[in-house]
Amino acid sequence: MDKTKRKAIIAGNWKMNKTPSEAKALLEAVVPAVKDADCEVIACVPFVDLSVALETTKGSNVKIGAENCHWAESGAFTGEISALMLKEMGVEYVVLGHSERRQYFGETDETVNKRTKAALAAGLKPIVCVGELLWERECDITEEVIARQIKLDLFNVTADELKNIVIAYEPVWAIGTGKTASPEQAQEIHAFIRSIVANKYGKEIADNTSILYGGSCKPSNAKELFANPDVDGGLIGGAALKVADFKGIIDAFIFSSPSRIAATLISMCRSGDIFIHTGITLAETLLSFILVLTAGILLAILLWASDTVSGILEPYLVILNSLPKSALAPVLIVWLGNNPKTIIVTAISIA
Ligand code: PGA
Numbered sequence: 602m603d604k605t606k607r608k609a610i611i612a613g614n615w616k617m618n619k620t621p622s623e624a625k626a627l628l629e630a631v632v633p634a635v636k637d638a639d640c641e642v643i644a645c646v647p648f649v650d651l652s653v654a655l656e657t658t659k660g661s662n663v664k665i666g667a668e669n670c671h672w673a674e675s676g677a678f679t680g681e682i683s684a685l686m687l688k689e690m691g692v693e694y695v696v697l698g699h700s701e702r703r704q705y706f707g708e709t710d711e712t713v714n715k716r717t718k719a720a721l722a723a724g725l726k727p728i729v730c731v732g733e734l735l736w737e738r739e740c741d742i743t744e745e746v747i748a749r750q751i752k753l754d755l756f757n758v759t760a761d762e763l764k765n766i767v768i769a770y771e772p773v774w775a776i777g778t779g780k781t782a783s784p785e786q787a788q789e790i791h792a793f794i795r796s797i798v799a800n801k802y803g804k805e806i807a808d809n810t811s812i813l814y815g816g817s818c819k820p821s822n823a824k825e826l827f828a829n830p831d832v833d834g835g836l837i838g839g840a841a842l843k844v845a846d847f848k849g850i851i852d853a854f855i856f857s858s859p860s861r862i863a864a865t866l867i868s869m870c871r872s873g874d875i876f877i878h879t880g881i882t883l884a885e886t887l888l889s890f891i892l893v894l895t896a897g898i899l900l901a902i903l904l905w906a907s908d909t910v911s912g913i914l915e916p917y918l919v920i921l922n923s924l925p926k927s928a929l930a931p932v933l934i935v936w937l938g939n940n941p942k943t944i945i946v947t948a949i950s951i952a
Contacts, residue, residue: 607808611641613842614668631844642663674719
């Protein structure tokens with residue numbers, strides 16, 4: 602399954618941070634910084650910040666989420682907020698079952714399931730969080746814990762409803778601790794989550810479900826984490842509160858794999874960004890692209906049999922990864938084939 606077909610998401614989880622005026626200031630800086638992101642960008646903010654967050658992000662590509670909701674439509678639940686209330690405000694996402702809710706506020710899989718059902722019924726998109734405690738990992742029961750959480754949290758959720766659910770894997774020992782799951786650990790559990798979803802809903806639905814990684818994700822480790830085939834983005838805590846870090850994570854995401862870079866370029870073509878940067882017409886761009894593609898295919902055939910392919914590619918990849926996104930606009934990339942003979946021909950500026 603090509604992971605670029607799944608929705609790629611970077612969601613900030615602000616937790617109990619930022620007053621409404623601080624939220625406004627932060628989002629005013631985030632909106633222009635992430636406007637080119639080729640993934641869905643979400644800011645999940647405290648209830649009292651929702652109104653200003655919706656206002657500040659209006660017309661931008663930043664979506665707004667809440668950090669929890671109650672399962673009842675209304676009633677005697679002092680201090681709680683219903684999914685319907687959020688929906689009416691214009692909120693799109695809601696984080697549910699975050700480990701801090703489970704740890705400090707008595708949230709259980711049963712209540713996470715009830716909230717998930719209520720959020721879906723109200724038309725919200727739940728970001729359902731699962732993850733093991735440190736001692737559960739040490740006892741080697743990580744998979745058992747995750748399987749139980751997924752099964753219980755998604756109890757009675759239909760296949761159709763699952764399309765509106767995002768799953769976040771957040772190893773509890775990595776949240777806010779500075780410790781991150783290694784890319785291998787993250788991939789292992791993400792693939793496991795996808796297999797649980799596949800068992801229940803079928804492979805196609807599992808292949809289309811976005812699974813985010815959360816837990817001390819930062820610009821310096823994001824790229825490796827997101828390069829994994831089953832990691833579709835991140836749920837970002839601390840780093841979402843700093844514009845440069847949040848943007849750095851989004852940029853790392855864009856450069857996390859050749860297919861992601863290609864997807865970015867394609868979306869830039871579609872949005873017209875490439876033409877703005879290069880000042881050339883669509884016909885000229887297409888012609889250049891065909892020429893580059895032909896040259897690339899010829900080159901690829903020549904290189905195909907060569908064992909030095911990876912050596913040849915190395916400098917290209919290094920240069921590519923060090924370029925800011927805007928500098929990539931006039932560069933066309935042709936990605937051919939798969940491992941072990943993946944050949945990337947980065948070609949010429951068409952400016
Ligand atoms: P962190 O939090 O990035 O600060 O570790 C992640 C989360 O709790 O969603």
